[in-house]
Each structure stands twice: as structure tokens, then as C-alpha cells.
């Protein structure tokens with residue numbers, strides 16, 4: 001069973017919500033979350049902006065193709081990412097944007113803080129997506145407070161490690177599963193997310209499957225617009241000495257097209273995500289750069 005959490009109760013430190021979060025982080029690796037500040041109408045508006053972008057002809061989207069850059073901002077065409085080395089490149093397409101550092105911050109030279117590539121059309125796309133980015137970061141910060149409390153840490157343990165987060169906001173567009181697709185073809189192949197917390201909005205279409213940790217079965221997970229799916233990534237698993245679990249998930253895809261919008265809430269580049277209490281150093285930026293270089297086809301071999 002995937003826990004279903006009340007976001008506001010969680011942020012307020014409500015004991016039941018924290019107990020459920022603890023099950024989510026330690027046993028399941030996933031949860032769904034309701035009662036955030038996002039209404040279903042607001043989320044439909046954001047999803048519609050992504051849909052309008054993905055509906056453009058490929059020649060138009062190609063003007064912001066990330067493949068011509070050394071980073072991951074802009075459009076990623078179908079087959080531009082291979083999250084599972086044992087599967088074929090994913091048949092989804094994506095649009096990625098990231099964090100803008102304060103003026104003059106020297107970290108702007110790093111690819112994990114690369115400048116965004118905004119398309120000129122659809123009209124208003126940049127404004128809508130930037131506003132969502134800012135609001136989604138706030139929701140993710142609140143959930144991270146809840147995670148910290150649920151595992152017995154200070155509520156603000158993560159705060160200063162996420163003030164300039166390498167947070168990546170993605171729109172995923174899954175066309176109907178192509179008729180040529182075989183056993184090794186996925187909308188997105190089986191993977192764990194690279195960072196700490198993923199806040200995932202979807203258009204309500206089914207498609208996401210999560211691998212049950214006990215029996216290995218693939219369980220469907222769904223949330224309507226206005227509710228979110230959350231999961232925990234590799235950095236948080238390392239950082240908490242395996243107490244928080246990063247769980248495999250995938251999208252095989254079905255007869256209907258589908259849009260999902262994950263916010264990958266990754267910490268500041270310099271954060272040490274080595275197991276707490278160990279004397280090791282694992283820089284968050286190094287882990288993220290390595291995983292990007294493994295999975296984005298145009299970055300393979302870089303990093």
C-alpha cells in the first residue's frame with residue numbers, strides 16, 4: 001500500500017502524518033500527497049502549458065533542443081534519454097528547466113546551474129512554468145521538513161542545504177505506446193531518481209508503476225491534478241545511510257497519451273550527501289553530474 005498524506009498536517013508536524021511519512025520513507029519509497037496549496041484548476045493550467053508546447057511541430061521544439069548544449073535545459077526529443085542501461089532509450093519527450101542563481105554567483109558556470117532555454121511559443125509558456133517552479137519549490141521544502149521530522153531530525157535540517165537547489169523541473173510527454181514498441185521499450189525505463197525528493201504532478205492518466213520492495217511486483221500509482229506523487233532519490237538514501245529508500249519505478253505506457261511534471265528537488269551543489277556520521281565526502285553536484293552523464297544520450301561520456 002502506498003501511503004496517502006495530508007501535506008498541511010505533515011508540515012505542521014501532526015503525529016499521524018509523520019507516522020505515515022515514516023512508513024513512506026523507510027518501507028515504501030513512495031507516497032501520494034493531497035491538501036497542498038495547488039488546486040486542481042491551477043495544475044490543469046500548468047499541464048495545459050506543457051501540452052501546448054509538446055503539441056508544437058518537432059522543428060519548432062528543436063529550436064530549444066538540449067542536444068546542442070552541454071547541459072540539460074530545453075527540449076529533449078524522443079530517445080534522448082536512457083535511464084535503464086538494459087532497456088532502449090525512452091520514447092517520451094521532455095522539457096527541462098532549472099534553478100536561476102542570484103546575480104554574480106560564481107556557481108553559474110557549473111552545468112547543474114546552466115541557463116534555461118525558453119521557447120518563444122507557446123505564448124506565456126516561460127511565465128507559467130517559472131511561476132510553477134517557484135511554488136513547487138515551496139511545497140517541496142515543506143515536504144522535506146516533514147521527512148526530516150518523520151525520521152527524528154530537526155525540522156530545518158535540510159533548509160540551508162537547499163537554498164540554491166539544483167532543482168530540475170521537467171515536463172514529460174508520453175505519446176500512446178507506439179506499435180513498434182517491444183519488451184525493451186518504455187515511456188521511461190526502470191530507474192531510481194538521482195536526488196532527494198521528487199514532487200510529481202500528473203494529468204491523472206495511469207502509467208506510473210512502482211516496484212514493490214517485498215515481492216518485486218509492479219504496482220500502479222496514480223494521482224489526479226492537484227494531488228502529487230512523491231518519492232525519494234539516491235542522494236537521500238545515501239545521506240540517511242539507507243534509512244530512506246529510493247524505489248525503482250517506470251512507465252511502460254498505454255493507449256492514451258500522458259503528461260507528467262516532476263520537480264527533482266536536489267540540494268545545493270556543494271552539499272555533502274555521504275552517509276551522516278561517516279568521514280566520506282560525496283558532493284551532491286558530482287553525483288548528479290555523473291547520473292546525467294550516464295542517462296542523457298547527448299551527455300554520455302561527459303562528466
Ligand SMILES: O=C(O)CCC(=O)C(=O)O
Pocket residue numbers: 170172188193200202207208249250251260262
Ligand atoms: O511520468 C511519471 O509518472 C514518472 C516520471 C519519472 O519517473 C521521471 O521523470 O523520473
Ligand SMILES: [Fe+2]
Pocket residue numbers: 191192193249
Ligand atoms: Fe523517476
